[in-house]
Amino acid sequence: MSCARCASPLEVGDIRCAVCSLPAPAGSDAPARTTASILRCDECGAAVTYSAEHVGTRCPFCGAVAHLEQPADPIEAAEGFLPFRVSPAEAAAALRSWMDTLGFFRPSDLAAKATVDHIRPLFFAGWLFEADALVSWAADSDAGSGSSEWAPHSGQVPMRFDNVLVSASRGLSAQEVARLASGFQLTNIAPEPVGATEAMVERFDVQRSTARAIIANAVHGTAYARTESGQVPGRRVRNCHISVMVQALQSRRYGFPAYVLAYRYGDKAYRAVVHGQDAAIAFGDAPLSIRKILLVAFGVAALVLIIVAVLSNR
Amino acid sequence: MSADDSLACQDCGATLRFHGTRTTRCPYCASPSVLARPASPDLPNPDFVVAFGISEASALERAKNWTRSRGVFTHGGILRASIEDVRGVYLPAYLYTSIGSASYSAQIGEDYQEIETYAETVNGRTEMRTRTVTKTEWRSLTGEWQGYFRDVVVSASRGLPNAELEAVEPFDLRLLRRFSEAQVQGWITEEPSMQLGACVADARQEAMQGLGQTLDRLMPGDSHSDLQFTSHFEREQASLVLVPCWVLAVRYDKEKPPVRLVINGQTGKAWGKAPLSWLRIAIAVLLTAAVIAGLVVAARGRP
Numbered sequence: 001m002s003c004a005r006c007a008s009p010l011e012v013g014d015i016r017c018a019v020c021s022l023p024a025p026a027g028s029d030a031p032a033r034t035t036a037s038i039l040r041c042d043e044c045g046a047a048v049t050y051s052a053e054h055v056g057t058r059c060p061f062c063g064a065v066a067h068l069e070q071p072a073d074p075i076e077a078a079e080g081f082l083p084f085r086v087s088p089a090e091a092a093a094a095l096r097s098w099m100d101t102l103g104f105f106r107p108s109d110l111a112a113k114a115t116v117d118h119i120r121p122l123f124f125a126g127w128l129f130e131a132d133a134l135v136s137w138a139a140d141s142d143a144g145s146g147s148s149e150w151a152p153h154s155g156q157v158p159m160r161f162d163n164v165l166v167s168a169s170r171g172l173s174a175q176e177v178a179r180l181a182s183g184f185q186l187t188n189i190a191p192e193p194v195g196a197t198e199a200m201v202e203r204f205d206v207q208r209s210t211a212r213a214i215i216a217n218a219v220h221g222t223a224y225a226r227t228e229s230g231q232v233p234g235r236r237v238r239n240c241h242i243s244v245m246v247q248a249l250q251s252r253r254y255g256f257p258a259y260v261l262a263y264r265y266g267d268k269a270y271r272a273v274v275h276g277q278d279a280a281i282a283f284g285d286a287p288l289s290i291r292k293i294l295l296v297a298f299g300v301a302a303l304v305l306i307i308v309a310v311l312s313n314r
Numbered sequence: 315m316s317a318d319d320s321l322a323c324q325d326c327g328a329t330l331r332f333h334g335t336r337t338t339r340c341p342y343c344a345s346p347s348v349l350a351r352p353a354s355p356d357l358p359n360p361d362f363v364v365a366f367g368i369s370e371a372s373a374l375e376r377a378k379n380w381t382r383s384r385g386v387f388t389h390g391g392i393l394r395a396s397i398e399d400v401r402g403v404y405l406p407a408y409l410y411t412s413i414g415s416a417s418y419s420a421q422i423g424e425d426y427q428e429i430e431t432y433a434e435t436v437n438g439r440t441e442m443r444t445r446t447v448t449k450t451e452w453r454s455l456t457g458e459w460q461g462y463f464r465d466v467v468v469s470a471s472r473g474l475p476n477a478e479l480e481a482v483e484p485f486d487l488r489l490l491r492r493f494s495e496a497q498v499q500g501w502i503t504e505e506p507s508m509q510l511g512a513c514v515a516d517a518r519q520e521a522m523q524g525l526g527q528t529l530d531r532l533m534p535g536d537s538h539s540d541l542q543f544t545s546h547f548e549r550e551q552a553s554l555v556l557v558p559c560w561v562l563a564v565r566y567d568k569e570k571p572p573v574r575l576v577i578n579g580q581t582g583k584a585w586g587k588a589p590l591s592w593l594r595i596a597i598a599v600l601l602t603a604a605v606i607a608g609l610v611v612a613a614r615g616r617p
C-alpha cells in the first residue's frame with residue numbers, strides 16, 4: 001500500500017502519509033485500536049499514559065515539557081541481517097595491518113606487542129533508505145562574481161538515493177558508522193543472523209516516528225552534501241540552502257556486521273572497529289610514541305638553532 | 315433531544331450537534347437563541363478528529379492566567395472579570411495538503427570591502443587617509459521551488475473565523491485519529507458552516523504565507539530584497555477534521571457583552587481580544603504630552 005501522491009509506502013496504522021501528509025484512504029489502516037497515547041518526557045525519559053483529565057503536556061516526574069508519542073508507534077525489529085564475510089581471525093589480522101599503516105609517530109612495536117583482549121562480532125542497527133527527490137537550492141559561490149567575491153545561484157535538480165545507510169546504533173558513534181558505510185554488499189540478506197552465532201544483535205530502540213525523523217534528517221543531509229559539492233557552480237560555496245521534495249521514500253531496518261576489538265599496549269586498553277564484510281576497513285584508537293615525538297621536537301629545535309647560528313655568523 | 319438533533323444559533327450562525335450533552339446556549343456567543351433543526355443530510359462527515367487534551371478545570375486555570383497577564387492599557391475590569399460559560403466544542407476545520415510550485419525573483423545583496431581614501435585636517439594640515447568600507451553589490455536571482463504543503467488547518471466555522479483559530483494553532487497532528495461518533499460522545503460538535511471552496515481559498519492563502527517564509531529562508535547573499543513569487547498548487551486535498559477548543563465568555567463589565575476567549579483544547583494556548591481602556595490610554599497620551607512640553611519649556615528656559 002503506497003501513498004497515491006508521493007508513492008512512499010504506508011505502514012500499518014498510518015492514517016496520513018509520513019512524507020507528504022496525504023490522508024490514507026479510509027479503511028486502509030488497521031481498525032482503530034484503543035491503545036492509550038504515551039506522553040514521553042524529553043528530559044527524564046519517563047513515559048506516562050496521556051489523559052485529558054489530569055495531565056497537560058508536562059512530565060509528572062520532572063515538570064519538563066513532554067511530547068506525545070503516536071499510539072501506533074511501535075519499536076520495530078531488524079528486517080534482515082547482512083552476513084559476516086570476515087572471520088574473527090581475519091579481523092585480528094586486519095587490526096595488525098591497520099596498526100602498520102598508522103605512521104611514524106606510533107610505537108614501532110605496536111603491531112608486535114599489542115595483545116588483543118577480545119574480538120566481539122556484532123550486528124549494529126541501521127536503516128537503508130532509497131528515495132527520489134526534487135531539490136530546489138540557492139547558494140552563493142565564487143562563480144560569476146563581480147565586485148564582491150560572491151555571486152548568487154539557484155537551481156532545481158532531481159536526485160536519486162539508493163541504499164543510503166543511516167545509523168540507528170548507540171554502541172557505535174555516527175563517525176564510526178560513516179566509515180563503515182561504504183563497504184557493505186547487499187546480497188544474501190537473511191531474516192536471522194547467520195554465521196557468527198555468538199554475535200550480539202543491537203536492538204532498534206527508537207520508535208517509528210523518531211526513526212522517520214532521523215531518516216528524514218538523513219535524506220536532507222545527503223541532499224545537502226550532494227547539492228553543495230555537485231550542483232553549485234564554482235569552487236567556493238556559502239549560504240547554501242535547500243528544499244527537498246521527497247518521493248517514494250522507503251527504508252529498511254537491518255543488522256550490519258562489524259567487529260569491535262579491544263587491545264592492550266603497555267598497560268592501556270584501546271578500542272578498534274573492523275568491518276564485518278571488508279577487512280580493509282579498520283580503524284580505532286592507538287597510542288602515540290612519546291619517545292618519537294620528543295625526538296622529532298628536539299631535532300626540529302636543534303635544526304632551528306643551527307640555522308640561527310649560521311645566519312648570525314654571516 | 316436525540317443525538318441527531320442539530321441546533322442553529324440565531325445570533326452567530328453556528329450549527330451545533332450535542333452528543334449526549336444538555337445545553338441550550340451557543341458555545342461561541344453564549345446566545346440562548348438556538349433553534350432545533352433536523353440534521354442536514356448533505357453535510358460532509360468528519361474524516362478525522364484531534365482529541366481534547368486539556369480538561370475543563372485546566373482551561374479555566376489558563377483563562378484566569380490570561381486575564382491576569384493583560385497589558386496596562388487593558389480595561390481594568392479584565393483583572394476582576396468573571397468567567398462564564400465554559401464550553402468545550404469540536405470545531406470543524408479543513409486539513410489541507412498539496413504540492414506547491416513557485417517561480418521567484420529577488421535582489422541578492424553580496425557585500426564586499428573597499429579601501430577608500432579621504433582627506434582629514436589634523437592640526438591645520440591636510441592629510442590623506444584610508445579606511446575600509448563595506449559596500450553591497452546587488453544581483454538579481456530567479457529560480458524555481460517545489461514542495462509539499464502538509465499541515466494547513468483552516469476553520470470551517472462561521473462561529474470561530476480562521477483568524478481566531480490561527481491564533482491558537484498549532485495542533486499536534488501526529489495525534490490525528492479517524493473520526494468516529496464514540497470519540498465525540500459527551501461533547502458538542504459544530505457542523506461546517508463554510509463552503510469547502512472558501513476554506514480551500516483560505517488554506518491557499520495560509521500556504522502562500524508559509525511559502526513566502528520558506529523562500530525568504532532559501533535566499534542566499536548577505537541580504538536580499540524585493541522577493542517576489544508566483545505560485546500554484548496541485549494535487550490538493552482537504553479533509554474535514556474536528557479540532558478541540560474551549561470557548562469561554564469573560565464578563566468584565568455588566569453593561570457590556572463578554573469577551574470571547576478561545577483555548578486550544580489540545581495544547582492550552584489561549585487567545586482573546588482584550589478590551590482596551592480608553593481612559594488609561596488617554597491618561598498615558600496626556601502624560602507623555604505633558605513630559606514633552608515640560609522638556610521643551612526646560613530647554614527654552616536655558617541661556
Ligand SMILES: [Zn+2]
Pocket residue numbers: 003004005006007008017018019020021022
Ligand atoms: Zn505521500
Ligand SMILES: [Zn+2]
Pocket residue numbers: 323324325326327328340341342343344345473
Ligand atoms: Zn452563537
